[in-house]
Structure formats: structure tokens, C-alpha cells
Amino acid sequence: xxxxxxxxxxxxxxxxxxxxxxxxxxxxxxxxxxxxxxxxxxxxxxxxxxxxxxxxxxxxxxxxxxxxxxxxxxxxxxxxxxxxxxxxxxxxxxxxxxxxxxxxxxxxxxxxxxxxxxxxxxxxxxxxxxxxxxxxxxxxxxxxxxxxxxxxxxxxxxxxxxxxxxxxxxxxxxxxxxxxxxxxxxxxxxxxxxxxxxxxxxxxxxxxxxxxxxxxxxxxxxxxxxxxxxxxxxxxxxxxxxxxxxxxxxxxxxxxxxxxxxxxxxxxxxxxxxxxxxxxxxxxxxxxxxxxxxxxxxxxxxxxxxxxxxxxxxxxxxxxxxxxxxxxxxxxxxxxxxxxxxxxxxxxxxxxxxxxxxxxxxxxxxxxxxxxxxxxxxxxxxxxxxxxxxxxxxxxxxxxxxxxxxxxxxxxxxxxxxxxxxxxxxxxxxxxxxxxxxxxxxxxxxxxxxxxxxxxxxxxxxxxxxxxxxxxxxxxxxxxxxxxxxxxxxxxxxxxxxxxxxxxxxxxxxxxxxxxxxxxxxxxxxxxxxxxxxxxxxxxxxxxxxxxxxxxxxxxxxxxxxxxxxxxxxxxxxxxxxxxxxxxxxxxxxxxxxxxxxxxxxxxxxxxxxxxxxxxxxxxxxxxxxxxxxxxxxxxxxxxxx
Amino acid sequence: xxxxxxxxxxxxxxxxxxxxxxxxxxxxxxxxxxxxxxxxxxxxxxxxxxxxxxxxxxxxxxxxxxxxxxxxxxxxxxxxxxxxxxxxxxxxxxxxxxxxxxxxxxxxxxxxxxxxxxxxxxxxxxxxxxxxxxxxxxxxxxxxxxxxxxxxxxxxxxxxxxxxxxxxxxxxxxxxxxxxxxxxxxxxxxxxxxxxxxxxxxxxxxxxxxxxxxxxxxxxxxxxxxxxxxxxxxxxxxxxxxxxxxxxxxxxxxxxxxxxxxxxxxxxxxxxxxxxxxxxxxx
Numbered sequence: 001x002x003x004x005x006x007x008x009x010x011x012x013x014x015x016x017x018x019x020x021x022x023x024x025x026x027x028x029x030x031x032x033x034x035x036x037x038x039x040x041x042x043x044x045x046x047x048x049x050x051x052x053x054x055x056x057x058x059x060x061x062x063x064x065x066x067x068x069x070x071x072x073x074x075x076x077x078x079x080x081x082x083x084x085x086x087x088x089x090x091x092x093x094x095x096x097x098x099x100x101x102x103x104x105x106x107x108x109x110x111x112x113x114x115x116x117x118x119x120x121x122x123x124x125x126x127x128x129x130x131x132x133x134x135x136x137x138x139x140x141x142x143x144x145x146x147x148x149x150x151x152x153x154x155x156x157x158x159x160x161x162x163x164x165x166x167x168x169x170x171x172x173x174x175x176x177x178x179x180x181x182x183x184x185x186x187x188x189x190x191x192x193x194x195x196x197x198x199x200x201x202x203x204x205x206x207x208x209x210x211x212x213x214x215x216x217x218x219x220x221x222x223x224x225x226x227x228x229x230x231x232x233x234x235x236x237x238x239x240x241x242x243x244x245x246x247x248x249x250x251x252x253x254x255x256x257x258x259x260x261x262x263x264x265x266x267x268x269x270x271x272x273x274x275x276x277x278x279x280x281x282x283x284x285x286x287x288x289x290x291x292x293x294x295x296x297x298x299x300x301x302x303x304x305x306x307x308x309x310x311x312x313x314x315x316x317x318x319x320x321x322x323x324x325x326x327x328x329x330x331x332x333x334x335x336x337x338x339x340x341x342x343x344x345x346x347x348x349x350x351x352x353x354x355x356x357x358x359x360x361x362x363x364x365x366x367x368x369x370x371x372x373x374x375x376x377x378x379x380x381x382x383x384x385x386x387x388x389x390x391x392x393x394x395x396x397x398x399x400x401x402x403x404x405x406x407x408x409x410x411x412x413x414x415x416x417x418x419x420x421x422x423x424x425x426x427x428x429x430x431x432x433x434x435x436x437x438x439x440x441x442x443x444x445x446x447x448x449x450x451x452x453x454x455x456x457x458x459x460x461x462x463x464x465x466x467x468x469x470x471x472x473x474x475x476x477x478x479x480x481x482x483x484x485x486x487x488x489x490x491x492x493x494x495x496x497x498x499x500x501x502x503x504x505x506x507x508x509x510x511x512x513x514x515x516x517x518x519x520x521x522x523x524x525x526x527x528x529x530x531x532x533x534x535x536x537x538x539x540x541x542x543x544x545x546x547x548x549x550x551x552x553x554x555x556x557x558x559x560x561x562x563x564x565x566x567x568x569x570x571x572x573x574x575x576x577x578x579x580x581x582x583x584x585x586x587x588x589x590x591x592x593x594x595x596x597x598x599x600x601x602x603x604x605x606x607x608x609x610x611x612x613x614x615x616x617x618x619x620x621x622x623x624x625x626x627x628x629x630x631x632x633x634x635x636x637x638x639x640x641x642x
Numbered sequence: 643x644x645x646x647x648x649x650x651x652x653x654x655x656x657x658x659x660x661x662x663x664x665x666x667x668x669x670x671x672x673x674x675x676x677x678x679x680x681x682x683x684x685x686x687x688x689x690x691x692x693x694x695x696x697x698x699x700x701x702x703x704x705x706x707x708x709x710x711x712x713x714x715x716x717x718x719x720x721x722x723x724x725x726x727x728x729x730x731x732x733x734x735x736x737x738x739x740x741x742x743x744x745x746x747x748x749x750x751x752x753x754x755x756x757x758x759x760x761x762x763x764x765x766x767x768x769x770x771x772x773x774x775x776x777x778x779x780x781x782x783x784x785x786x787x788x789x790x791x792x793x794x795x796x797x798x799x800x801x802x803x804x805x806x807x808x809x810x811x812x813x814x815x816x817x818x819x820x821x822x823x824x825x826x827x828x829x830x831x832x833x834x835x836x837x838x839x840x841x842x843x844x845x846x847x848x849x850x851x852x853x854x855x856x857x858x859x860x861x862x863x864x865x866x867x868x869x870x871x872x873x874x875x876x877x878x879x880x881x882x883x884x885x886x887x888x889x890x891x892x893x894x895x896x897x898x899x900x901x902x903x904x905x906x907x908x909x910x911x912x913x914x915x916x917x918x919x920x921x922x923x924x925x
Contacts (some may be wrong), residue, residue, distance in 0.1 A: 010847060037924075144884075187665065221698075289910070314854075375696075406752075409705070428734060428742070429732075429736065429737055429739065434735060436685065438729075438731055438732060438735060440918065441731060441775065441779070442729075442731060442782075442788060445779050445782065445783060448917075448920065448921055448924055451776075451779060452776075452917065455771075455772050455775045455776060455779075456772055458771070458775070459767070459768050459771040459772050459775075460768070461741070462764075462767065462768070462771065463764055463767075463768050466742055466745055466746065466764055467761070469746055469749075470746055470749025470750070470757070470760060471749070472743065472753055473705055473746065473749070473750045474749060474750055474751070474757075475703050475705060475751075476702070476703060476751075476752050477701070477702060477703045477704070478703075539788075542787070542789065543728070543729070546728060546729055546732060547723075547726060547728055549848075550719055550722040550723055550726065550728075551719060551736070552713040554716070554718055554719045554722070555712070555715055555719075557711075557715060558708070558711035558712045558714070558715035559708070559711075561711045562707060562708040562711050565707060566704055566707075567681070569701060569704055572702075573698070573699055573700055573701055574700075574701060575700045575701070575754070576702070576754060577702055577752055577753030577843060578755060578756075578842060578843065579749055579753070579754070579755075580755070603753075603754045604754060605754035605757040605758050605761075607757075607761060608761045608764075608765070
């Protein structure tokens with residue numbers, strides 16, 4: 001049973017990807033992707049419902065270790081080749097170093113018979129959460145991509161790859177991501193990690209334009225650098241600690257490999273100073289952004305840190321991660337304020353939230369880890385939804401500038417309402433993101449510096465979300481509204497995802513109590529010194545007993561009052577806005593007024609972007625420098641040991 | 643849920659707007675005396691709300707009215723969560739979302755003045771939110787608990803351990819109650835050049851609901867001041883009265899600042915005061 005589940009989760013999507021590539025026409029591809037997505041989500045949900053298990057493949061062929069070596073070496077060669085083709089010396093260097101590290105790994109591996117045993121799958125609650133996110137949200141994004149890519153193909157540049165190839169990498173991505181989170185063996189982990197790097201490279205470069213290639217190149221460089229750190233960790237782990245498993249490293253308290261793995265994870269999850277690849281990745285078609293930001297890629301990095309966190313409580317690594325994460329949280333939120341490009345705002349918001357996850361893992365108490373898990377889950381659902389919404393809006397209005405999004409409430413009512421729900425779920429109670437931010441602040445009170453950064457970050461986050469929400473719901477009075485027509489695949493994905501966001505958001509507290517609270521208590525069992533553990537557990541219990549009913553009752557009451565009142569409005573209650581002049585009354589001139597010489601003039605107020613403080617050119621270099629210094633502090637003054 | 647809880651919740655929903663309205667009436671009376679006028683009767687806020695309530699509703703679109711209800715609902719949530727002794731940080735968030743609802747309502751219409759007021763309201767929130775969050779954290783550090791119910795059972799007044807935070811809260815309260823020099827988003831005085839700012843496009847019963855929310859808010863600010871010496875309620879009320887008088891005096895003697903200088907001032911002096919005070923609690 002277990003072998004079937006693991007096989008379906010890993011090879012199912014890859015097989016679907018191959019079929020989607022080979023599919024002769026659009027309709028057969030639709031069939032393959034829809035069936036594949038439905039099947040994959042079903043398997044994911046079933047696996048999560050079934051619960052944790054350990055699994056060691058019973059048949060492990062004599063040439064198994066060699067096959068793994070061949071795969072890893074092949075990936076190194078591909079990376080080197082891409083670097084050579086794109087004339088990037090840095091990538092070539094990464095590829096060659098990786099190849100060298102692969103050989104070193106193999107050298108140590110074949111010396112120790114224990115290390116050539118069959119790779120072990122360890123499926124614990126953390127893996128299951130990730131599997132659930134990858135299969136359900138990833139599948140929905142794939143379904144959405146069907147409609148999106150068909151429209152995209154009409155105006156894509158001639159250099160763009162075929163849609164079949166696109167779906168191969170999209171579905172394959174889900175398969176290797178599943179493998180990343182299911183395995184305990186570091187070598188398998190690294191092979192899949194590099195495979196996600198290559199998938200994201202192919203997807204970002206999909207359009208084949210100069211900008212797309214440059215962004216893909218940068219993404220490859222940053223994440224391959226992280227991959228190199230991981231390989232070094234693996235080689236050291238085998239050489240010095242004689243273990244090839246993550247659990248083995250954690251049990252041995254092998255601080256040097258664990259630190260290197262964390263550095264690798266930081267590049268993948270795009271915390272400062274590694275954020276630029278994720279921002280560049282915005283040139284890719286929107287489903288790719290959605291996938292990178294919610295279900296895959298960046299989640300791999302945070303997954304690794306969350307998995308390793310209990311093994312480094314109270315060390316300097318923990319403190320540095322906390323500071324690095326909190327710093328990223330505050331700075332990325334500030335940088336988001338200065339952006340008017342919708343996808344960049346979303347990207348900065350992702351970076352900011354990833355920073356908070358890393359920061360919580362660094363605080364490293366049960367409460368903090370529960371907060372990190374909450375953010376991981378609710379962020380995946382909400383951010384996936386928001387990217388899909390922005391993709392839809394962009395295709396409909398032909399712009400991704402927030403200032404152009406005034407009035408879409410009338411043109412695209414369904415999309416706008418779904419977008420607003422998505423934004424509200426990032427910010428407003430009783431949704432999970434707000435609860436997790438609240439838990440993060442309560443978890444951070446034991447360290448003043450982290451606390452200040454988290455508090456500043458929360459205030460800045462509020463600014464850019466509110467500004468954007470206000471813009472997209474700006475609307476004049478219209479007696480009746482007509483729903484827009486979207487391709488069925490896009491509409492289905494949006495509606496299902498918004499229902500998931502609503503359901504999870506409203507059930508955030510029960511979800512925390514039922515799954516996350518027991519999980520973190522078990523993870524930290526016996527890992528913290530008595531006083532700190534007791535404090536954090538008291539806090540955790542207090543948090544879990546929050547009464548949500550006043551929130552639900554009052555907000556529900558407000559909605560009911562509004563619905564009751566809404567029916568009562570008629571055209572005679574409608575007025576034109578005050579414009580400091582006589583309004584021009586005409587159907588399409590709702591906010592014009594008679595200005596000088598009785599000429600109609602339109603009134604318009606743009607949002608504030610505070611670019612004198614929060615511009616990328618001014619802030620990014622300093623932020624990167626500071627973040628780099630925080631990271632480097634890991635390696636000076638006695639290294640990583642406590 | 644016991645009968646006692648129900649009574650407490652009802653009291654928390656009904657008493658604050660009445661007390662807040664009275665305080666607001668007093669505010670107008672005292673301000674008028676400062677300016678050499680007789681001023682309206684103390685009951686004027688009640689008359690205003692009653693009159694607004696009877697007006698015919700006028701709207702610019704249908705969405706906007708939802709936010710008025712949410713504005714009030716979140717503020718009522720603050721009161722309910724407080725009397726239930728819930729987590730103070732959550733109370734603070736509910737309070738922030740009350741303002742956010744108003745901002746979203748003001749931004750949902752195609753009116754540049756209303757939008758400008760809303761943007762300024764966002765800046766106000768950016769200015770005071772960190773101070774308020776750190777104030778709550780300070781109280782929690784001193785109490786070793788985030789729940790509002792634990793604040794009643796303190797051995798000594800909060801002011802002893804959080805004197806600088808009280809000063810910072812006083813400045814934040816100027817912004818909260820739209821008092822000069824920080825009344826950038828809207829103001830109860832007639833010298834507003836931005837027409838009526840964030841509340842410009844609200845009228846009739848909707849404006850009445852916004853006024854009622856403002857009464858709640860006035861009560862809340864005074865209640866927080868009183869909490870700083872709640873061990874002896876009489877002293878606490880005195881402290882709140884003194885603070886309220888202080889707010890009115892500052893309102894009348896200062897000219898308005900720009901939005902940007904407001905944020906700069908708040909993120910330097912009051913925020914630093916709060917941080918220093920909190921660092922001292924970490925000893």
C-alpha cells in the first residue's frame with residue numbers, strides 16, 4: 001500500500017507530464033491534465049488522511065546506488081551545460097563544483113556499506129502537510145494553466161516553447177517536489193532538489209525572450225549555489241558522521257552540515273540577500289509564478305528549515321536564522337509598498353512571509369513552529385489564489401499595474417470578488433494568516449530585536465495590502481452587474497481554490513488545535529530546556545483557547561445587515577462623488593467635473609508609494625548588505641557551534 | 643455561557659458608546675471654551691446621531707455600505723473580546739481592522755478626496771500601530787500573560803513599569819482620535835482643507851454609524867489610559883480624565899503636521915520611548 005502511494009505521488013505526475021507532452025492535440029492534453037490533477041489530489045488527500053508511515057523499498061537493485069550516482073552526475077552536467085550555453089561562468093563553476101562534490105560523496109559512500117542501503121522514506125506529519133499542499137494546490141494551478149496557456153499561446157513571442165513541454169515541466173515539478181518532502185535520504189533529496197531547480201529554470205525560460213532567459217539564468221545561479229551548499233553538507237555528513245539521512249544528521253547534532261543545508265534552504269526560499277531570483281521569475285507565465293510561490297520551490301526551502309529546526313534549538317544558527325528571517329519579513333514588506341507592479345507586490349509579500357517562516361523556525365519554540373506551519377499552509381493557498389487572480393486580471397485588462405486596476409470590480413466582478421477574498425485571507429481575521437502573524441508576534445517577545453522587526457513588518461504589510469484592496473474595489477454605481485466569461489478551467493481552479501481558502505481560513509483555529517498543536521508538542525518533546533519549554537507551552541495553550549465566536553458572530557452580523565440593506569437600494573439613492581466642482585452627468589463620465597471655462601476635467605488620485613523611502617534602488621543594496629552580514633556572522637567568531 | 647457573561651457582553655456593547663458620546667460632547671464644550679465660544683450642549687453628539695439616522699440614505703455604490711457595518715462590527719468585537727478577557731494582541735488587531743474597514747469603504751468610491759483621506763488614514767495607522775503593538779507586548783511582558791483578564795489582578799499599577807509607554811500612548815491617542823497636530827485624515831474641526839477626508843462620501847445613517855464607532859473609540863482610548871492605574875479605579879479614572887484634558891489642550895494649541903512628518907515623528911520619539919521602556923522590562 002505504502003509503495004503504491006509513494007509511487008503514485010512521485011511518478012504519477014511525472015508520467016502525466018510525459019503524456020501531456022506527447023499528447024497530439026490540445027483536447028487530449030486537457031484530458032490528461034484534468035484527470036491527472038484530479039487523481040493526484042485524490043491520492044494526496046488520501047495519503048494525508050491515512051497518516052504518517054515509514055517506508056523502505058523492499059527491492060533495491062544492486063545497481064541502485066549507481067543509478068543514483070548517475071542521476072546526480074547527469075544533473076551536474078546539465079547545469080554545467082546550461083551555464084556554458086548561456087555564457088555564465090558562475091553557473092559553470094557551480095556545476096563543476098557540484099560534480100566534484102558528487103564524486104566526493106560517492107567516494108565516501110562506497111566505503112561505508114551502511115550508506116548504500118535502500119533510501120528510506122520518512123513520511124511524518126510535516127511531510128504530509130507539504131504533500132497536501134503540493135498535490136491539491138499544485139493540481140489546481142495545473143488545471144488553471146490549461147486555459148491560461150491556451151490564451152497565452154496567442155500572444156506569446158515566437159521563441160516560446162510548446163505548451164506540451166510547459167505541462168511536462170509543470171507536472172514533473174509536482175512529482176519531484178513530492179519526492180523532496182517524502183524522502184529522508186540526503187542524496188535522493190539532493191537529486192530531487194536539483195531537479196526542482198532545473199524545472200523552475202525551464203519554466204521561467206518558457207517564453208524564450210532575452211528577459212526570460214536572463215531571469216532563468218539568475219534563478220539557476222542562485223538555486224544551484226544553494227544546491228552546492230547542500231551537496232557539501234551531504235559529503236561532510238557522510239565523511240565525518242557516517243550518515244546519509246536527514247534524521248541521522250539531526251540525531252548526531254552535526255552542526256556544520258546542518259548549517260550548510262540551511263544556507264541552501266535560504267537560497268531556495270529567497271530570503272534576503274537571495275531574493276532577486278524570485279523577483280526575476282515574475283517574467284514567466286503567471287501559473288509558473290503561482291506554482292513557484294505557493295506549492296513548490298520556495299516551500300522546499302522552508303520545509304527543509306522546519307524539518308531541521310528542532311535539531312538546533314538554542315544554537316547560534318537558530319539565532320541567526322531568527323534575525324535573518326525577521327529582517328527579511330520587515331524589509332520585503334517595506335519594499336512591497338514602493339511597487340506598483342501587481343506581481344512584484346505579490347513576490348515581495350511571498351518573500352516577506354517566507355522570511356517570517358524562517359524567523360519563526362529560528363525562534364525555535366513550539367509556539368513559533370506552530371506559527372510557521374500555519375503561515376506555510378495558509379500562505380500557500382492564499383498566494384496561489386492571488387497569483388491566479390492577477391494572471392486572470394492581466395489577461396483581461398492587459399496590464400499588471402495596480403493603478404490600472406480601478407474599475408475592474410465592474411468589468412470582472414467574479415474575479416475581483418475572488419481576489420478580494422484572497423487578499424482578505426492574507427490580512428483580516430478570522431483568516432489563518434492573521435492568526436499566524438499574531439502567534440508569530442507572541443512567539444517573538446522573548447527577543448527584543450526580533451520583536452521590533454516583526455512588529456515593523458506587520459505594520460508595513462498592512463499598508464501595501466490595504467492600498468491594493470482599495471484600488472481594485474473602486475467602482476461607480478451600476479444598476480446591474482454581469483459576470484465575466486472565463487475559460488472553464490480557469491474559473492474552476494479559481495472557484496475551488498477560493499472555497500479552500502475560505503474553508504481553511506474560517507477553520508484556522510480548529511486546524512491549529514487538532515493538528516498543529518499536538519504536532520509541535522511532539523516535535524519538541526525533550527528538546528528544549530525545561531524553563532523555556534514550559535513558558536512556550538503555556539503560551540501555546542493560551543493561544544489555542546482564543547474564542548473565535550465573537551469574531552464570527554459580529555462579522556456575520558455585519559454581512560447580514562449589509563445584505564438586508566443591499567436589496568433596498570434603488571437608482572434614486574445613488575449620488576455622484578464630490579469633486580469640488582459641478583459633476584458632469586453622462587453615463588460614462590462618472591468622475592468628471594466642470595473645471596475652468598466649463599471644460600470637463602477628470603479627477604483622479606493615485607495611491608501613495610512612498611518611493612522616497614521604499615524604492616528598490618535605494619533600499620535593496622543596503623538591505624542585501626545587512627542580510628549578508630547577518631548570514632556571515634554564522635561563520636565568524638567560533639563558527640556554528642553554540 | 644453563563645448569564646453573567648451575557649450581561650457583561652451586553653454592557654460592553656451598550657455602555658461605551660453612551661460614555662464615549664458624553665466625553666465627545668465634553669470635548670466640544672471644552673474646546674469651545676478654549677476658543678472663547680459658548681459651544682454646543684454636552685448632549686449634542688446624541689442629537690447629531692439621531693438626526694443623521696433619520697436622513698434618507700445616499701450611496702455612491704453598493705459595496706461601500708458593507709464597510710461601514712464592518713467598521714462598527716470590528717469595534718464592537720474589540721469590546722466583546724476585552725470583557726471576555728481574551729488575548730490583548732487580538733483585541734488590538736480587531737481594533738486595527740475597524741480602521742481598515744473605514745479606509746476600504748472610503749477607497750471603494752471614485753472620489754479623489756475620499757481616497758486621499760483614506761491614504762492618509764493608512765499613514766496614520768502605519769504611524770501608531772507599532773507603538774500600540776509594543777505597548778501590548780510591554781503589558782504582556784510585565785504581566786507574563788497576554789490575556790486581558792489578567793490585567794485586573796495586578797499587585798501594582800501598570801504606570802510604575804510602563805511610564806514611557808504611557809507617554810507614547812498619549813501621542814498615539816492624538817492620532818487615534820484625529821486630534822491636531824495629527825488630524826490629517828479627517829477632523830471634527832472646520833479647518834480641514836481636505837474637505838472631510840476619509841468620511842467625505844459617507845452620509846446619513848452611515849455617517850451616524852461611523853460616529854457611533856468613534857464614540858466607542860473615544861471610550862476605548864480613555865479606558866486604556868485608566869488601565870494604567872486600574873489597581874485603584876478612582877485614580878485610574880482620574881488619570882484618564884487628565885489624559886483626556888491633555889489631548890484637548892494639545893488639539894487646541896497645535897497646528898497640523900504633514901502626513902510624512904507625522905510618520906517620522908511617531909517612528910522616532912514615541913517608538914523609541916516605547917522600545918526603551920520595553921528593553922528595561924527585559925532585565
